[in-house]
Amino acid sequence: MKKTLSMLVLALAAGVALSGCDKSENASAAKPAAVSKIVVGLDDNFPPMGFRDEKNTLVGFDIDLAREAAKRLGAEVEFKPIDWNAKEAELNGKRVDVLWNGLTITEERKANIAFTTPYLENRQIVIVTANSKIKDKAGLAGKIIGVQEGSSAVEAIEKDAATAKSFKELKKFGDNVTALMDLSAGRLEALVVDEVVGRYYIAKKPGEYVVLDENFGTEEYGVGVRKDDTELLGKLQKALDEMKKDGSAARISTQWFGKDIVK
Structure with a gap:
């Protein structure tokens, strides 16, 4: 009888121990690992x-x-x-x-x-010089507009066919730095560019450029x-x-x- 009771106690103790182990393992498994x-x-x-x-x-x-x-x-x-x-x-x-x-x-x-x-919401913005008379997209009619070749700004302009057709010329550049230089020099009258790129460059020359309220569409990052x-x-x-x-x-x-x- 004592032997039987002893075995029973041992079995119960082992069960409790195993149960505790399972809970500990489950708790560990349930806890998400930290991102290192x-x-x-x-x-x-x-x-x-x-x-x-x-x-x-x-x-x-x-x-x-x-x-x-x-x-x-x-x-x-x-x-x-x-x-x-x-x-x-x-x-x-x-x-x-x-x-x-x-x-x-x-x-x-x-x-x-x-x-x-x-x-971040990236727009295809229109940049003009601070003294420009262009105030909106309608004001781009008959003007020389700059854009970086191969950029998403080209596709954005093409989607607005009516406005694109109103341009005197859409002049394409290898990079936006050169386009901005031409804008400052008066060889362009506006530049269409990704907002994240355009604002980065014009922030370097405060007061020299203005971004129009109207744009050529948005995309989200x-x-x-x-x-x-x-x-x-x-x-x-x-x-x-x-x-x-x-x-x-x-x-x-x-x-x-x-x-x-x-x-």
């Missing part, structure tokens, strides 16, 4: 979002935004230049954890990438992650929301664009 490092994939030749300065250091609006978000997650951040044309393959091949470099949210991309909510990486997506979204709420995102935007353009 985030590898950001980017095009390192896209000022002001991400590019190399004169010291070959990676800088930019998205660089600063990503650093601030990673700090709030308590994670190290590594910036990895990639072939931007192969960005989805780099992400889904797990060579990078996120795509964060002026990534436009499109329905086609949503099929392969999960996005945060938009953090978001941070892209793998579709199955819901934990990282949630944490990044929370960090971005907090940065917008406490003014950190606005501060970073003003540093790069001279204005808060964060959505």
Whole structure:
């Protein structure tokens, strides 16, 4: 009888121990692992979002935004230049954890990438000199308008066929710096450009240029992650929301664009 009772007590004790072990393991499994490092994939030749300065250091609006978000997650951040044309393959091949470099949210991309909510709305803005008489898109009629060849501004203008047909000439440039120089010199009367690019350059020369209220359309930027990486997506979204709420995102935007353009 004593032997039987002893065996019963031992069996019950073992059961309690195993039960406690299971609960501990389950609790451990249920607790999400901390994000220790985030590898950001980017095009390192896209000022002001991400590019190399004169010291070959990676800088930019998205660089600063990503650093601030990673700090709030308590994670190290590594910036990895990639072939931007192969960005989805780099992400889904797990060579990078996120795509964060002026990534436009499109329905086609949503099929392969999960996005945060938009953090920036990029417009195709119209820049004129401060003394220009052009006040709206109608005022572009009969004028020489500049645009960077191969940029999304070209497609945006083409979509507004009526306005495009009213131009005297659509002059294409290899880069926006040269176009702005021609605008200042009077060889152009307006420049159509991505807002993130245009505001970056004109912020360097305050008072010299004006941005019209009307534009040639908008697109939204978001941070892209793998579709199955819901934990990282949630944490990044929370960090971005907090940065917008406490003014950190606005501060970073003003540093790069001279204005808060964060959505």
